Amino acid sequence: xxxxxxxxxxxxxxxxxxxxxxxxxxxxxxxxxxxxxxxxxxxxxxxxxxxxxxxxxxxxxxxxxxxxxxxxxxxxxxxxxxxxxxxxxxxxxxxxxxxxxxxxxxxxxxxxxxxxxxxxxxxxxxxxxxxxxxxxxxxxxxxxxxxxxxxxxxxxxxxxxxxxxxxxxxxxxxxxxxxxxxxxxxxxxxxxxxxxxxxxxxxxxxxxxxxxxxxxxxxxxxxxxxxxxxxxxxxxxxxxxxxxxxxxxxxxxxxxxxxxxxxxxxxxxxxxxxxxxxxxxxxxxxxxxxxxxxxxxxxxxxxxx
Numbered sequence: 001x002x003x004x005x006x007x008x009x010x011x012x013x014x015x016x017x018x019x020x021x022x023x024x025x026x027x028x029x030x031x032x033x034x035x036x037x038x039x040x041x042x043x044x045x046x047x048x049x050x051x052x053x054x055x056x057x058x059x060x061x062x063x064x065x066x067x068x069x070x071x072x073x074x075x076x077x078x079x080x081x082x083x084x085x086x087x088x089x090x091x092x093x094x095x096x097x098x099x100x101x102x103x104x105x106x107x108x109x110x111x112x113x114x115x116x117x118x119x120x121x122x123x124x125x126x127x128x129x130x131x132x133x134x135x136x137x138x139x140x141x142x143x144x145x146x147x148x149x150x151x152x153x154x155x156x157x158x159x160x161x162x163x164x165x166x167x168x169x170x171x172x173x174x175x176x177x178x179x180x181x182x183x184x185x186x187x188x189x190x191x192x193x194x195x196x197x198x199x200x201x202x203x204x205x206x207x208x209x210x211x212x213x214x215x216x217x218x219x220x221x222x223x224x225x226x227x228x229x230x231x232x233x234x235x236x237x238x239x240x241x242x243x244x245x246x247x248x249x250x251x252x253x254x255x256x257x258x259x260x261x262x263x264x265x266x267x268x269x270x271x272x273x274x275x276x277x278x279x280x281x282x283x284x285x286x287x288x289x290x291x292x293x294x295x296x297x298x299x300x301x302x303x304x305x
Contacts, residue, residue, distance in 0.1 A: 006047050011073055013040035014052060018070045019137075021060045075276065078139060096282040097126040099133035099144040103225040104269055107245040108161075109145075116289055123282055135272060142283055143273040150270055157272045158287070160294060163265025164243045165201050167209075168255040170235040182258050184211065188237030189219035190228040201240040201265070209261045229255075 005011075016026035017037055027034040045052050052066040062070065100109055105127060116123070133144040135155060150157050174182060184206075191198045202216045219237060222228045229246060232239045233254050242265065249255040271290060273283065 006044050007040075010040045010044040010047070012077075013037045014044050014066075015070065015073045015077065017041055017053070017060065018062055018066060019074075021062075023060070074136070078136075078274065078277075095124040095126060096280075096286055097128075097140055097142050098286075099128045099130055099135070099141055101131075101145060101147045101269070102129040103229075103245055104145060104147070105129050106226055107229070107248075111248070112293055115293075116286075119289065120285055123285065133272075135274065142280065143271060143286075146270050146272050148267050148270065150268065152272065154275065155272045156275060157270040159268055160271055160290060161244050161269040163267060163269075165205055165240050165263040165265055166243050166246075167205055167238060167240050167258040167261070168246060168250070169232050169238040169258065171253060171256050173235055173238070174256065174258075184214045184238065184258075189214075189216060190231050190237045190239035191216075191219055191221040192225050192228050192239075193221050193223045201263075204266075205240045205261065205263050208263045209259055 012030065013026065013032075013036075016029050017023055020026045020029065023037045023041070024034045027037045030037065041052065048065075050065040051063050052069065054061040054063055109127075113125070116125075133141065133146065135141050135144050145160065146152070146157070150159065169187065173187060189202055191202065193199075198221055202214075206212075206214055206216070220228075220231065222231070225241060225245060228239045229241055229249070231237060232241070233249060238258065240263075243250075243262065246255055250257065271287060273279065279287075
């Protein structure tokens with residue numbers, strides 16, 4: 001049966017414009033002129049007999065028809081790209097491309113990759129550490145590990161690790177003191193930033209510890225937890241860190257915990273993949289290996305040893 005479909009260029013122009021909500025940005029993405037994108041979208045609207053964009057006020061907004069068409073087009077184009085990519089490069093069958101948060105990558109994942117390689121020597125990993133993985137826009141990614149609350153309606157997410165916050169510093173900063181003897185007003189507090197705003201981990205930990213009178217607006221702030229941890233190891237100050245990320249330093253004594261206080265974080269690490277994406281053998285292997293590492297870690301890798 002012959003399919004009655006609009007021209008491919010018109011569909012591509014609409015998808016790009018709908019994602020950018022800008023004909024100019026869509027044109028740059030497609031390497032064509034702005035007028036060409038506008039013309040193709042207009043052609044599509046005429047063929048479908050519906051208006052896809054509200055153009056009033058100088059800003060593009062999707063109409064109800066546009067909202068209905070966009071997810072169908074995006075899924076269809078994604079499936080075409082995955083299939084064509086697999087046919088064009090058979091070498092990708094043994095490669096797994098993932099985006100991973102930088103601190104999780106350096107402190108949790110990379111130290112364990114030797115065991116993954118021993119179990120699956122033919123598996124080739126490609127790992128990036130972008131803050132925004134753009135999983136739905138970057139077809140070369142097979143999946144990602146994300147840090148957040150798991151509230152992503154447009155992807156499938158599996159919980160990996162729930163944050164557990166503890167206050168730590170280099171041993172010499174405590175000068176033999178422990179527990180309630182520690183005066184945090186005498187130490188520099190190390191914070192972590194996200195979008196120029198500090199996470200409230202210090203406030204949550206102090207409340208759980210029942211400690212008042214500590215000013216949390218000062219100190220030093222870093223855009224990744226890795227830097228705050230390194231600063232703490234080097235004696236710069238005290239930080240609140242996820243226990244999963246500092247298990248090695250606690251075991252070796254490079255860091256010590258101030259109080260026997262642990263606070264469950266508001267965010268977690270998740271393995272995320274696209275909706276309706278058929279899971280490859282490589283992703284299935286990686287998923288099973290992650291579960292094994294988390295729930296039954298080898299000796300020397302447990303975060304609570």
